[in-house]
Amino acid sequence: MRKILSIALVVLLSACANKTINPDGEEGSQANTGAMSGENASGSPTVNPLVDPTNILSKRSVYFEFDEYVVSDKYKSMVLSHARYLRDNSNLSIRIQGNTDERGSREYNLALGQRRADSVKRVMTLAGTQDSQIESVSYGEEKPRAVGHNEASWTENRRADIRYQGE
Amino acid sequence: MWNSLHQSFSSILVLIFCLFSSPLHAALDIEIFGGGASQIPISIIPFAAEERLAQSVTAVVRSDLQRSGLFRMVDSVSSIPHEPSEIIYPDWQMRGVNAMVIGATRLLPNGQVEVRYRLMDIAKQEILISDMETVSVKQLRAVAHRMADSIYEKLTGDIGVFSTRIAYVAKQGNRYALKVADADGFNARTAIEYTEPIISLAWSPDGTKIAYVSFENKKPVIHVQTLATGERRAIAKFRGSNSAPAWSPDGKKIAVVLSKKGGSQIFLINSDGSGLRRLTKSSSIDTEPNFSPDGKSIIFTSDRGGSPQIYRMAVAGSASRVAERLTFEGSYNVSPQYHHDGKNFIYIHRNDSQFNVAIQSLETRQVQLLTDSAFDESPSFAPNGKIILYATEIKGRGILAAVSSDGRTRQELSTQEGDIREPAWGPLPKWRRKF
Structure with missing residues (x-):
């Protein structure tokens, strides 16, 4: 019981943490995906793998180098885990949100962010995920997670995020 | 002049x-x-x-x-x-x-x-x-x-633009307001306000509507809002991203950038959201379309050559829809807009680490840099083509600035609080339009 409690606490904390570092106004925080937990028949609540910090599925961000959009090897296993999870749960769908740093034209950055989101999506569809389960969209430079005007912030913002429906 | x-x-x-x-x-x-x-x-x-x-x-x-x-x-x-x-x-x-x-x-x-x-x-x-x-x-x-x-x-001997209006986005905290003001900045009123970003404002040629991109659907969607009534409708809300609206000179069509077919490609849609038709077909980014004054061609940003540059393409006649590259200086030229004479266009040129407003002749290809600031974007011609309104930054804050098309005169305009950005200069009022 204590263990379950502490796990629940961790989940809660991670949900909070996720919410605070996520200034992009997402309505559903990670906590909402709790709806997907507790599905097994045993009756004992299980941790939703999407928010379990020990599960790779809780990792959602792919980072990119300047002017790059290829998913680098270090993110492949994470992306492929989501691809498999979607394949196994065909009722689920995700949105991949591409982001860029603030430098340059807003519309061109929107297109660059789109390209990053598309790139993550391609890795997943090549692994067998249904196209209809994934919508790739772009926030361009409009919703920066880091708001500084420096290399550290720019690095943080060159990113694509995976969001499950309802999150 | x-x-x-x-x-x-x-x-x-x-x-x-x-x-x-x-x-x-x-x-x-x-x-x-x-x-x-x-x-x-x-x-x-x-x-x-x-x-x-x-x-x-x-x-x-x-x-x-x-x-x-x-x-x-x-x-x-x-x-x-x-x-x-x-x-x-x-x-x-x-x-x-x-x-x-x-x-x-x-x-x-x-x-x-x-x-x-x-x-x-x-x-x-x-x-x-x-x-x-x-x-x-x-x-x-x-x-x-x-x-x-x-x-x-x-x-x-030139057309005056003192009776025109401008539109821009004012950001304060996490509130984004689409504002419409007289050309002198007075009488600013809020057309719509969101807690999500608004970008890419585009006036209809008759000045009654503004198209823009907003993110309240957790992704970019193009809306058209009628200024007099406040009525607005999503005209492009396809799967993926919808952005960069640009009106045709007759106001009947809007060029839009959609990712529904993968990538970012330019499409044409009726201003009521019907009749979608694809304009560009490339594996590159094609975005920021802008119509020529005669409506026969568009200029747009594409990275098909390896870096973002400005291209021109005919709108009609599907057969030889070949895009012609217009910019060659530098590795980053974006956000093009035609001069109403159809002979010149402006855009943002990256100059080392600076982003500046440039004007270029279509005929001679001669380029003139008009500004010398750090981060200029979103240039927009006054309807007489003599002044360019653009967004820039001073001490980390977004402000609007204006430069004469010969680069001689410059003004800067800011508000007490928050950022202003994404300016778009409206058309001449109806009673003064000669075309």
């Missing part, structure tokens, strides 16, 4: 005149004006009984003309003429005045105001304009802008 933009944005107005002074010869015929580096000496005399009005007419005329950078104000010293017969011409000629505005206001019993004015040629001792309007007190600023337009046109 160039002229105006203006904003006094409730507060700070910084005018940076690269040229100044250079008084003209006293008895120069003002109608031959046309050079760049000269200012017309003009005296604008307070109108009779004007001090009784809530809004000074001549103050607005004066600041309009002054901000154009084309005029030098000469104050009256002793005599305050209201009628041509009251002007002591030799006195004014000696003070180097070429043109003078005189007039009178009269409060009518019904609360309306009658405004009479004349534009005088001091050298020739002639009346250049004589006009009268009767309006409500609320319309006094509008009357003054119309007056400034007439005076400007008479003395420079």
